[in-house]
Amino acid sequence: MRKLLFLTAAVCLFAVAAFAQDKKPNFSGTWSIDVSKSKLGDRNSIESQTLTVTQTDKDIKVATATKRIAPPAGAPTGGPPGGRMGGGGMGGGDSTNTYTLDGKETTVEVESPMGKVPVKLTGKLDGGKLSLASSRTINSQMGEMTIINKETWSLSADGNTLTVDAESTSPRGTNTTQKVYTKKP
Numbered sequence: 001m002r003k004l005l006f007l008t009a010a011v012c013l014f015a016v017a018a019f020a021q022d023k024k025p026n027f028s029g030t031w032s033i034d035v036s037k038s039k040l041g042d043r044n045s046i047e048s049q050t051l052t053v054t055q056t057d058k059d060i061k062v063a064t065a066t067k068r069i070a071p072p073a074g075a076p077t078g079g080p081p082g083g084r085m086g087g088g089g090m091g092g093g094d095s096t097n098t099y100t101l102d103g104k105e106t107t108v109e110v111e112s113p114m115g116k117v118p119v120k121l122t123g124k125l126d127g128g129k130l131s132l133a134s135s136r137t138i139n140s141q142m143g144e145m146t147i148i149n150k151e152t153w154s155l156s157a158d159g160n161t162l163t164v165d166a167e168s169t170s171p172r173g174t175n176t177t178q179k180v181y182t183k184k185p
Contacts, residue, residue: 024125025155028055031162031181039178045069051162051181055101060123060130063096099123099132114138129154145171159183 033049040046045068052063100106103124109116119136130153137146147170154163162181167174 025128025130025159026055027053027060027130027153027155027162029053030184032184034180034182037180041175041177043175045071049179049181058102059098059100060132061096061098062132065094097121097134101125101130110136112138114140142171 029052031051031053033046035044035046035048046066047069048067050065052065054061095110097108097119098106099121101123103122105120105122107118107120110119111117117136117138119134122131122133124131130151132151132153134149135146137144139145147168149166149168151164151166154165155161156163160183162183164179164181166177166179168176
């Protein structure tokens with residue numbers, strides 16, 4: 001009888017552990033950046049940023065809205081077309097992109113100062129984390145440039161904190177950031 005009880009308990013524990021590993025995180029919700037907890041680098045100009053995320057079994061839609069700090073009077077404005085991904089978006093500003101969650105590449109066209117630019121998007125849920133990537137090649141005054149962005153999203157245990165580790169690679173080099181968001185009620 002003890003062996004049967006022990007065996008039943010062991011099977012239940014393994015079933016619970018397997019269920020917990022198979023459960024995919026859901027990133028849906030409205031998220032606000034916590035600039036004080038984020039590591040944004042020297043060139044940060046983000047005053048506030050909101051991600052509105054809708055996730056299904058097949059895809060994830062990320063709408064990004066960013067408010068930038070005004071540059072000092074007389075400072076040059078603008079920057080390279082395309083900028084950084086900025087938390088699920090192209091250019092670190094206002095954007096909406098939909099990624100499939102199966103790792104398959106999709107291509108969308110994004111408006112830029114140089115006209116429409118094809119952008120390749122990939123997304124994949126793996127091991128409780130979300131990986132998003134984008135790649136685009138633009139023609140600029142400096143010639144053809146390829147910009148590659150990669151993000152890894154992870155949720156806190158309570159599901160109320162989203163951490164986005166990002167890497168952007170362009171002819172200017174590689175830039176890494178970590179953005180920490182809190183979920184709005």
